[in-house]
Amino acid sequence: MSASANRPFSREQRTTILYGMLVFVLIVVILQLWLLTATMNAWLGGDDSVVWPAAAVSAGGLALNVGLLKYLGRIERTRNAGA
Amino acid sequence: MTDTRRDPRGPIDVALNSPEREGLTGTAPASLYAPTFEREQITIAPDFAPADAQPAWRQDFPIDWPQDLYVERRDFMKFMVLTSAAFMVGQLWIGVQNWWRRRNGEALMQRVASIDDLAMGGAVVFTYPDEHEPCVLVRLTTSGFVAFGQKCTHLSCAVIPRPGEGGFYCPCHEGRFDLRTGAPTAGPPRRPLTRIVLDIRGRDIYAVGVEERT
Numbered sequence: 001m002s003a004s005a006n007r008p009f010s011r012e013q014r015t016t017i018l019y020g021m022l023v024f025v026l027i028v029v030i031l032q033l034w035l036l037t038a039t040m041n042a043w044l045g046g047d048d049s050v051v052w053p054a055a056a057v058s059a060g061g062l063a064l065n066v067g068l069l070k071y072l073g074r075i076e077r078t079r080n081a082g083a
Numbered sequence: 084m085t086d087t088r089r090d091p092r093g094p095i096d097v098a099l100n101s102p103e104r105e106g107l108t109g110t111a112p113a114s115l116y117a118p119t120f121e122r123e124q125i126t127i128a129p130d131f132a133p134a135d136a137q138p139a140w141r142q143d144f145p146i147d148w149p150q151d152l153y154v155e156r157r158d159f160m161k162f163m164v165l166t167s168a169a170f171m172v173g174q175l176w177i178g179v180q181n182w183w184r185r186r187n188g189e190a191l192m193q194r195v196a197s198i199d200d201l202a203m204g205g206a207v208v209f210t211y212p213d214e215h216e217p218c219v220l221v222r223l224t225t226s227g228f229v230a231f232g233q234k235c236t237h238l239s240c241a242v243i244p245r246p247g248e249g250g251f252y253c254p255c256h257e258g259r260f261d262l263r264t265g266a267p268t269a270g271p272p273r274r275p276l277t278r279i280v281l282d283i284r285g286r287d288i289y290a291v292g293v294e295e296r297t
Contacts, residue, residue, distance in 0.1 A: 010123065011123045011149060011150065011153060012149075014153065015149070015152065015153050015156070018153065018156050018157060018160065019156070021160060022156060022159070022160050022163070025160055025163045025164065025167070026163060028167060029163050029166055029167050029170070032167055032170035032171070032174075033170060035170075035174070036170050036173045036174060036177075039174060039177055040173075040177060041273075041274070041297070042297060043177050043180075043181060044236070044274065044295065045274055045295050045296055045297030046294065046295025046296060046297070047295075047297060048181045048184075048185075051174075051177055051178050051181045052178060054174055054177075055171075055174040055175060055177070055178050058170060058171045058174040059171055059174075061167060061170075061171075062164075062167050062168055062170075062171040065163070065164045065167045066164060068160075068164075069160065069161065069164050072157065072160070
């Protein structure tokens with residue numbers, strides 16, 4: 001492994017990564033909001049076939065968001081350890 | 084033997100900086116050992132002017148602008164992940180409510196009224212399948228009866244039957260529903276009223292089921 005692979009990201013690089021993550025997180029949150037309202041509408045209308053699939057998709061979105069947040073924490077810890 | 088290596092950071096007496104004597108006091112310029120700062124350790128003001136050009140208050144309480152920006156975005160991302168978790172909890176809540184609804188099973192048969200109790204265009208309010216679900220039974224014709232849940236599908240205000248106008252009226256936000264089908268005809272509601280399935284046995288009217296609709 002080259003030395004550059006272990007080099008921590010600079011603050012400018014981390015800011016760029018953070019913006020990229022925010023785009024993903026915002027898209028997923030908007031998707032979850034739509035999913036929640038659509039599921040609620042269907043369920044109140046008596047259609048309960050979408051309840052658990054929608055919950056599974058929403059859980060997947062949450063897992064993606066938490067994973068991105070954990071990755072951000074990891075590159076910050078790498079930075080602090082390397083400083 | 085002459086040492087030809089030169090330190091690019093400043094003028095050093097080659098003779099004194101020989102391998103045997105390097106590091107001795109006086110062999111290097113003072114700037115050689117001056118602390119060097121990384122870019123992230125330097126405070127950058129909002130106007131990007133040097134620290135000496137900043138007002139006194141900002142020199143006393145400097146805020147590193149790029150770092151402040153980074154921390155703000157990071158906190159915003161954390162808040163968005165929290166929002167994402169809240170939506171996930173909402174989905175689970177619907178799932179739990181759905182499980183509860185299925186567990187309770189089909190609604191039981193319940194006597195609502197007698198045919199003789201209702202005049203043409205008359206209405207009677209009852210609760211079905213439990214005491215928390217108000218419903219309204221309306222007589223349309225001699226043998227025609229309809230019953231719907233009384234909660235408006237917009238924000239659950241109680242709808243009022245208006246047989247003369249051919250509909251139900253929600254006074255909260257001017258919502259209107261068709262009297263025969265319960266379908267929304269005006270105002271903010273988008274879903275029809277919950278239909279109560281009726282069964283007429285002899286002279287008595289029974290509620291036998293609930294039909295949610297989209």
